[in-house]
Amino acid sequence: MAEAWWGSPTSSSWRRPGGCRSGSPSSQMASAGEPRPAPPDAADQSFDYMFKLLLIGNSSVGKTSLLFRYAEDTFTPSFVSTVGIDFKVKTVYRRAKRVKLQIWDTAGQERYRTITTAYYRGAMGFLLVYDVANAESFSAVQDWATQIKTYSWDNAQVILVGNKCDLEDDRVVPTEEGRRLAHELGFEFFEASAKDNINVKQVFERLVDVICEKMNESLDVSDAPAADGKGARLSEASPAPTRSCAC
Ligand SMILES: Nc1nc2c(ncn2[C@@H]2O[C@H](COP(=O)(O)OP(=O)(O)OP(=O)(O)O)[C@@H](O)[C@H]2O)c(=O)[nH]1
Ligand SMILES: [Mg+2]
Numbered sequence: 327m328a329e330a331w332w333g334s335p336t337s338s339s340w341r342r343p344g345g346c347r348s349g350s351p352s353s354q355m356a357s358a359g360e361p362r363p364a365p366p367d368a369a370d371q372s373f374d375y376m377f378k379l380l381l382i383g384n385s386s387v388g389k390t391s392l393l394f395r396y397a398e399d400t401f402t403p404s405f406v407s408t409v410g411i412d413f414k415v416k417t418v419y420r421r422a423k424r425v426k427l428q429i430w431d432t433a434g435q436e437r438y439r440t441i442t443t444a445y446y447r448g449a450m451g452f453l454l455v456y457d458v459a460n461a462e463s464f465s466a467v468q469d470w471a472t473q474i475k476t477y478s479w480d481n482a483q484v485i486l487v488g489n490k491c492d493l494e495d496d497r498v499v500p501t502e503e504g505r506r507l508a509h510e511l512g513f514e515f516f517e518a519s520a521k522d523n524i525n526v527k528q529v530f531e532r533l534v535d536v537i538c539e540k541m542n543e544s545l546d547v548s549d550a551p552a553a554d555g556k557g558a559r560l561s562e563a564s565p566a567p568t569r570s571c572a573c
Contacts, residue, residue: 373417373426377537378448379530382470383455384463385434388489391520392455393431396530401521408433410441420534427534446477451484451533458488458504458517459496471511483536484513487529491517 381389390408394400397414413430430449432442446452454470456463467486474484486508488499501517508515514532518525 372424374423376426376428377450377534378428378430379451379453379533380430380432380445380449381453381455382432382442382473383434383453383487384457384460384466387434387455387457387460387463388520389434389453389455390431392453392487392489392518392526392529393429395520395523395526397429399523401523403521407435410438411445418531418534420531420538425534427530429530443473443477446474446482447479449478449482450537452478452482453485453487453529453533454513455487455489456499456504457490458499458501459490459493461498464488464499464503464507467507467511471513481540483533483540484511485529485533485536486511486513486515488515488517490519490521491524492519492522 381393383389385407386405390406390412391401393414394402397416408431411430411432413428416427416429418425418427430445432438432445452474454467454474456467458464471484474482486504488501488504491497504517505515514536516525516529516532518529520526
């Protein structure tokens, strides 16, 4: 069987057979100074799909904060710049499937670029983050998009996220500008706030959904289902995303 864009069905980076056990979504933190596979411990084996996601964007735009808000529902106003790369594991239920997310949080600082781009390969989805109160971070979006094109798989899905939309008084990037650029780049678009917990869950869940949609498209053109019958379509309709900042 031809290998699909997200990898071989037997590849542990995509899907591992295992029954859907009941239980609440879980998350776990690990870190890495250099490229290496996820520790086996991060792998609770009972999931239907495993997606590798990456957070990228300039330093201080709020990548780590978005991840902590999503995985732990916490926010800290202090800034501790990420060194190299960290990741969290979170398991979610989407369309009656248990989906394990391995979410890599990259350092935005230029000096870590060689390390962080090594993680692009194999990522199925990216959250490309800028800060609505920081023009430079928005100007850099095009460069980040080029990095994705250069280092990731062709079919990786990308959502552009304008973070810190709670800072309305300091805003320098209008919502329409963000939306226009996202459209130009072929990405979906959200504004969010890790601080005020606006659109954070929606952003991650939408990324999972677009990856699922892409998988379904691939299964549509594929002749044979997975040998174990687990190449099941993810066919339920996804909820409509909240696309703009509610603050
Ligand atoms: N007002 C506001 N501040 C935020 C928000 N998200 C993050 N911050 C703050 O912005 C600063 C940088 O946040 P981080 O999440 O560490 O930024 P980062 O993108 O991970 O930065 P690097 O690790 O250096 O790449 C911190 O002081 C956060 O508290 C937000 O939604 N609103
Ligand atoms: Mg960080």
